[in-house]
Amino acid sequence: MSTQYFALPRLSLRFFPIWRRHWLVWKKIAAPSILGHLADPVIYMLGLGYGLGSLLPEMGGMSYMAFLAAGTVCYSTMNSASFEALYSGFARMHEQRTWEAILNTPVSLDDVVLSEILWAATKSLMSGTAVLAVIWILGLSNSLMSLWMIPLALLIGLAFAAIGLIMTALAPAYDFFMYYFTLVITPMMLLCGVFFPVTQLPESMQLVAGALPLTHAIDLARPLMSGAVPPQALTHIAVLLAYALVSFYVSLVLFRRRLSR
């Protein structure tokens, strides 16, 4: 592999016109998109919250519905960034050749990849905020601290967008993404503390969960939702940031290689 693939990202403000392009596309389909962001997580939260919640006195020191609420914001945020980075990103790179059109202008691949990450994170911000709004309306969280969930949604979005773009860079076709959702996203949803505390898992599985980004996101989200300062907040933030930065770099190297033909 040629050394020029490994150069550090050269970033510029030229990512912004690309972000505006994505925004203009999104505005045309805003209504179904918002519904899509909301329906799935809210139905999960209400269904499990009422159904299981009536059998469980409490979980982690709060009602099961409130426990679920923090996890729901995080996993819906993870999902929207992942879908955007994988399916929509692949469409723009491969199917519609949008990237090719952009790369013929004075915009570089580094700018394009940055704009993909920031756009997918923007989608996370929107879906996280939408779910949060439902939670506030239902009275499941009434602490001002829960406002910190908004920047957290952006951070989670950055991490999962960057990880997802690694898959996009490697994907020969859409089918490839099933591996990622089945082997990475679904296990995270089930192991990282969305539905029950990670401490319920056997020790070995707890170790695995501790390395996964969604665990750190939820460790930040749950105290914030109930109005507390998360313990070891800086560590969790650092882990999420590290996932975002390292994955951005890895995906960029892979895209440079893929598009050098």
Next chain:
Amino acid sequence: MSAVIRATGLQKSYGGNRVVDGLDLSIHRGECFGLLGPNGAGKTTTLRMLLGLIAPDAGTAMLLDLPVPQAAREARIRVGVVPQMDNLDPDFTVAENLLVYGRYFGMQDSEIEARIPSLLEFASLTSKRDAKVPTLSGGMKRRLTLARALVNDPDVIFLDEPTTGLDPQARHLIWQRLRELTQQGKTLLLTTHFMDEAERLCHRLGVMDNGKLISQGTPRELIEQNIEPQVVEVFGETSGQWANEHAAKFAQRFEVSGESVFCYVQNAQPLVAHLQAQNELRYLHRPANLEDVFLKLTGREMRD
């Protein structure tokens, strides 16, 4: 004359396969230069290197006096590209495609909006301003792609097979527009498979094969330098037998392709007189053209 595009010893390999092999090229300001070659000859790879999208393994490329890929970003501010495959934004209208694309060049919205009416007029798309891209015909899409390549008022325009897949009406309109651009003093570099397109549009041509530029010059020079001036095509079931027995007597050079025999001659009169007496054969006598040159230089066998 100053060269707007200059390549020296350009080389690129993919997986041990040398796609571009020591290419030297110099294109002057205001010139329309056509790159001809069979599929896989290295035309698109050459364009991508000249645009600074990929780095050559060896050699140098200059675009508008800037070295590429090192200064590709600065150079591309003054370059427009019409790609081989359609890559318009399907979610947008015609005008939105132009607006969004202009922003990539760092242009202000007001600046782009001011250019859109004249771009639409140039592309004969004024009435389609608010139409969505999927509703456009193939010819309209191509014209919009051309208009999009002009949004930044470029000095140089790269066109990769600009009329492939279009019907004759649509091709003629594109040709007319490309001639207008050269009249405005813009430099055009285009690739094509169509010899009539190359002959009509291009001041100079280069024929590429196996990554090398094997011949270049004006269309007339290419014909004069490479091939006999007259061609007689002989058809019929017995043409193969006729070729074995008689062709060499009349033609300096002939080629058999299926049931056709192509005879390349300095003077066609003796051959034509002979053929008039052959009832079972039909023939066509015509001046040599670029396609004859192309087939002579790159061979008749299929490439893919």
